[in-house]
Amino acid sequence: MRALVLHGPDDVRLEEAPVPEPGPGEVVLRVTRALTCATDAKMLRQGTHPALPAPPAPFGHEACGVVAAVGPGVATVREGDAVVVANSAPCGDCPPCLRGRPSLCEDITYLSGAYAEYLRVPARITGRNMLPLPEGLRPELAAMVEPLACAVRGIERVEAGAGDEVVVLGGGVQGTLITGLLAGRGCRVTLCDPHPSRRDRGLRFGATAAMNAPRDPAAIAAVRDAHGGGRGPDAVVEAVGRPEAWEAAVAIARPGGEVLLYGGCAPGTTVTLPTFPLHYGELSVRGTYHHTPAAVRGALELLHAGGAPFGALLGAEVTLDEVPAILRGGSGDKRPVRMD
Ligand SMILES: [Zn+2]
Ligand SMILES: [Zn+2]
Incomplete structure (x- = not known):
């Protein structure tokens, strides 16, 4: 063969x-x-x-x-x-x-x-x-069961539900699948990605809005300000896999909100997180990896x-x-x- x-x-x-x-x-x-x-x-x-x-x-x-x-x-x-x-x-x-x-x-x-x-x-x-x-x-399509199972497993770790605002960072295959799953749950999803074609695809998967990828403090603040009456979205899912996107995800979530760190970063990388929003803002930050037989x-x-x-x-x-x-x-x- x-x-x-x-x-x-x-x-x-x-x-x-x-x-x-x-x-x-x-x-x-x-x-x-x-x-x-x-x-x-x-x-x-x-x-x-x-x-x-x-x-x-x-x-x-x-x-x-x-x-x-x-x-x-x-x-x-x-x-x-x-x-x-x-x-x-x-x-x-x-x-x-x-x-x-x-x-x-x-x-x-x-x-x-x-x-x-x-x-x-x-x-x-x-x-x-x-x-x-x-x-x-x-x-x-059936062969997509593995990537979709990872997304299914990932959003099991997100509590946001119908009517809640969720920002998804990254409109690659995984970010798009996550967008579709959260939209199916009734969340109002904003997909952030630098590529217009990926933003359009996210809208077809049920996102209610799409924005450019926030890559500097002003853009990060703009994504936060566009949600929750300026407080930030209920949840942020990071599906980029870069430390700066992990940091942006934490900066965007509203006080009391949740952050799912979905994208795997390169070995040995680290992030720096501000202590105030984690402590005074009671943020829930979770990781997720791979899938489970139930998710498959x-x-x-x-x-x-x-x-x-x-x-x-x-x-x-x-x-x-x-x-x-x-x-x-x-x-x-x-x-x-x-x-x-
Ligand atoms: Zn794969
Ligand atoms: Zn085992």
Whole structure:
């Protein structure tokens, strides 16, 4: 089969590889569609990922496929079943899992190898996070289950509800998904992004307003002043992943409001926060990471229900050999990847 293999920083190669064989509890999928992801673009720049095998390593983590072979002990799916997989599964046994916080699992199993004609799915993901492709859902939309599950998990940590004002910083794929989910909850969402096309897309996902990205103190104050009668919005979700945006998020929220720090920043980065709004303003500041099996199921239901124009996040389809150039181009639209 043909597979993209990650060899190191900016070194990914399209190679011939043996079709994987499923071990106990595993399945092998014939990949119908994979999706590119900003995480893969970052992995290509860095040449590896701390949570994944050292290079040369299989590459890609968002996929939809048809079961081509099942290993011993697999009873949940059969050859020929169309399925979608999440990119990980928690162990279920470690202290965070037992406390009901599977996104913090200390022994999480990750998936990699979606950029290939065939993908071996580890037993734990087969058992916990492989779901039947819902009737009528296009494979490239179903493959969005992982990014959407992260957004579903993220907004579980936001209390703002119907009628509340929420500012979302960042109109990339994640900020747009979060905008759609919060709008679906009845929040009045203002999406902030420097690109007019992304602001327009946010409005199509249900934002009630869109503003430029606030990148200096005057612009940050203007976003705050535009909400809550000048006090600031009830909640701010940061979906940029830069320390200065984290700091802006805290500066924009109203006293008593909440801040969700969603975007992952580069390793080793730090932020400086003013103590007064945190203390006298009783701000609630939370982080969020990854997703949970419940969020994966919720995300697939949302994709099937089609409550938001999810397809607007997908660019034109590409073939496997075009993926490296797409990833080097940075984090634009998600691109469905065809294997034939
Ligand atoms: Zn992803
Ligand atoms: Zn665990």
